[in-house]
Amino acid sequence: MKVTENFAKLVGMWSGSNRLTMAPEDPVRNSESTACVGLEANQNFLKINYEWSFDGKSHEGLMIFGFGKEAKMTSVWVDSFHQSGDFMNSVGMIDGDKISVKANYTQPEYADWAWRTNLEFIDENTFSFTMYNVFPDGKEAVAVESSFTRRKIIAE
Amino acid sequence: LRNKRRNVTVKIMKNSIYPCIWLDGNAKEAADLYCYTFANSAVKSENPMVVIFELNGQKFMGLNGGPIFKPNASISVFVNCESPEEVEKSYLSLGDGGSVLMPLDKYPWSEKYGWVQDKFGVNWQLFYNENDDSEKFSLCLMFTGEQAGRAEGAINFYTKVFDESSIVSISRYGADDHDILGTIKHGMFSLNNHAFRAMDSSGDHKFTFNEGISFVVDCENQTEIDYFWEKLTNGGQESQCGWLKDKFGVSWQIVPKILAELMGDAERSQRVIAAFMKMKKFDIKKLIEA
Numbered sequence: 001m002k003v004t005e006n007f008a009k010l011v012g013m014w015s016g017s018n019r020l021t022m023a024p025e026d027p028v029r030n031s032e033s034t035a036c037v038g039l040e041a042n043q044n045f046l047k048i049n050y051e052w053s054f055d056g057k058s059h060e061g062l063m064i065f066g067f068g069k070e071a072k073m074t075s076v077w078v079d080s081f082h083q084s085g086d087f088m089n090s091v092g093m094i095d096g097d098k099i100s101v102k103a104n105y106t107q108p109e110y111a112d113w114a115w116r117t118n119l120e121f122i123d124e125n126t127f128s129f130t131m132y133n134v135f136p137d138g139k140e141a142v143a144v145e146s147s148f149t150r151r152k153i154i155a156e
Numbered sequence: 157l158r159n160k161r162r163n164v165t166v167k168i169m170k171n172s173i174y175p176c177i178w179l180d181g182n183a184k185e186a187a188d189l190y191c192y193t194f195a196n197s198a199v200k201s202e203n204p205m206v207v208i209f210e211l212n213g214q215k216f217m218g219l220n221g222g223p224i225f226k227p228n229a230s231i232s233v234f235v236n237c238e239s240p241e242e243v244e245k246s247y248l249s250l251g252d253g254g255s256v257l258m259p260l261d262k263y264p265w266s267e268k269y270g271w272v273q274d275k276f277g278v279n280w281q282l283f284y285n286e287n288d289d290s291e292k293f294s295l296c297l298m299f300t301g302e303q304a305g306r307a308e309g310a311i312n313f314y315t316k317v318f319d320e321s322s323i324v325s326i327s328r329y330g331a332d333d334h335d336i337l338g339t340i341k342h343g344m345f346s347l348n349n350h351a352f353r354a355m356d357s358s359g360d361h362k363f364t365f366n367e368g369i370s371f372v373v374d375c376e377n378q379t380e381i382d383y384f385w386e387k388l389t390n391g392g393q394e395s396q397c398g399w400l401k402d403k404f405g406v407s408w409q410i411v412p413k414i415l416a417e418l419m420g421d422a423e424r425s426q427r428v429i430a431a432f433m434k435m436k437k438f439d440i441k442k443l444i445e446a
Contacts, residue, residue, distance in 0.1 A: 011338065013312045013323065034316055036308045038338045049309060058390040058403075151312065155325035155344075 001067040003039055003046045006097050006121045010037040010046070014127070016148035018052035024141050029054060035148050037127075040064065048119075048129075050146065054081055063129070065099060065119065075101045077117065090117060097121035102134065112136040115143075125150040171318070171384075172374040173350045174215040175233070175295055176409060177278055178225045178367055183207040183218030186276045190216070193249040194235075203419075214293040217372060227368035229257060229361070231406075232271070232279035234296040234353055236288055240268035243282045250274045250282075265342075277368065290324075290344065294351035295371070299340075303365065303404055304358040307340035310404050311354055317387045318347040329356070370399065370407035377412075378440045384410045385437045394436045412440045 002008075018033040035050040046065040051058060061079035068074060077088040092101030099119040104111060114134035121127050131144035179186055184202055187209040191197040197211040207218040237243045247260050253275035260270035260282075268284040281296060299307040308326070315321035324344035329335040339356040346352065375381045385394075388410070391403030398409050415438070419425045424446070431446035432438060 013308060013326075015312070015316065032316070034309075034312045036312055038308075040338075051309075051313070053390070056386065056390075060391075151315070151323055153323045153326055 001069060002043050003065075003067055004094065007046050007065075007067075007099075008039060008043065009124050010048075010121065010127055011039060012037060013151040013153075014148035015151050016128075016146060018050075019145040020052075020054065021141070021143055033146055033148070035146075052081075052146070063117070063119075065101075067094065071095070073099050073101050075099075075117065088115060090115070116140060171348055171376075171380065172215070172372075173318075173347055174217065174372050174374075175231070176217040176219050176370045176372050177227055177276070178221045178369070179218050179276055180223045180226075181220050182276065183220045186274075186278070187216070187218050189249070189274070189276075193246050212292045214291075221367075225367040227277040227279065228363035228366060229271075229273065229279045230298050230300060230363050230365045231369040232281050232296045232298070234281045234294045235283060236290050236292050236294070237268075237282055237284045238292075240284050243268040243270065243284045246280070246282045247272055250280050291351040294344075294353050295369075296353040296355065297365070297406065298361075299354065299356045299404070300359070300361040301364045304356050305336055305339045306404055307343060307354040307356045310406075311340070311343050311345050313403075314347055314352070315345055317384070320346075320348045322346050335359075365401075365405035365407065367399070367407045370409055372409045372411055374411060374413045381410050381412060381438055381440065384408070396436060397432050398435070398438045400436075410438065412438055412443065414440060415443065418443055418446075 014035040014037065016033050018031045020029040031053040033050060033052040035048055038047045040047050044067065048063045050061050053059060059079065059081040063075060063077045066074040071094050073092045073094050075090045077090065086106060088103050090101035090103035092099065097120060100116065102114050102116045105113045105115065113136060116132040116134055117129060119129045126149055128147040130142060132140040133143045134140050184207050187199050187207045190211055191199060191209055194211045198209065200208045200210055205220055209216050235246065237246065244260065247270045251272040255273045257273060258271035263269045266283050266285050269282065271279065271281045273279045311323060315323055322345065324346060326343045327341045328338050329341045331337060333341060335356065336358050340354060343354045373384050375384065385400065388402045388408050389400050392401045394400050398411050400408050400410065402408060418428045427446040428443055431442055
């Protein structure tokens, strides 16, 4: 399936912020963030390359969303801070301008923990993604909040 | 300047950024050719190591660095000529003893355009379009090899690092173009009001960014040096004597403005050189104390 019309509008350069909460009792770590959004493979996949920083060190991440039949979504995610070489493969649904996907942790000792990622098209100049730690009891805590506004291009 | 962005309280100045061309003992000869080719141009200063020249107000440095590095087509000088005749004259002047990457001709983007590599290895895109009122000289970064497809990220990154920046225009490869769909066909941006261009090219090029052309950032104080060093080495690598490579492989020199004054004193310059040869990031206090 093609990327939906609104999500396809996200193609371009973005600037925003990243809020990281390592654990519920920990302080929120704020950093600037940038993103480049593109379409891949005959416009069937949405790709979000983003950058943020933690303690002054730059980190990069990549999310690719696949738009399946009957509103089913799949995604892969990598991030130089959050992962150490493994993709996170998530599945979920799209509901209008909101995508929600979830994956269980692959480490055996955390097999009953999960990670939810929500991606939201707000308007042509704004989007956000939020990531949650999902505890074994099903409760969720925000881990990452990123929101972006479109970079201004003078000639457009 | 917002504290949250830079974590400093001192205002970052609109730092001058200019290209440095790595040459092999012939920096003055190269500067003379460029000043002969382009009107309103002159050599501003010279010593055995460095020649500073300006082409129509755009500052360049020619560095007699030896045979280690050579400029290549990954960074070219884009010249927005005032007439087709200027394109032709420049093409002949710079092409003498060099080679042609794109022959002088009419192209979809220009009535008269040619890309030559001069005998010193410097690449020039000579362009005329009566509707284009952009700067006469800009530096064009071509993202090839493993960097192909990263031009957009680089534009996004550089225009955040430098305070007085803007993204002027972006065009992407379409379905009819012979490159990766959606990547940057041509992007124009400015960093501290200096004009730059960028493009992706996934073809089988044998060149990528190197030290042959680097960008010098003049800094007023240590805070500015620290800021640019931290931002540009993040994901990249530190080198010697104020040089670094950013995460895209582009070379930068983060240099205190006072260095030129310190080097102007022949007796003192030897001690200053001895001091900065030990440095990666420049330390202004140690340079002054040398």
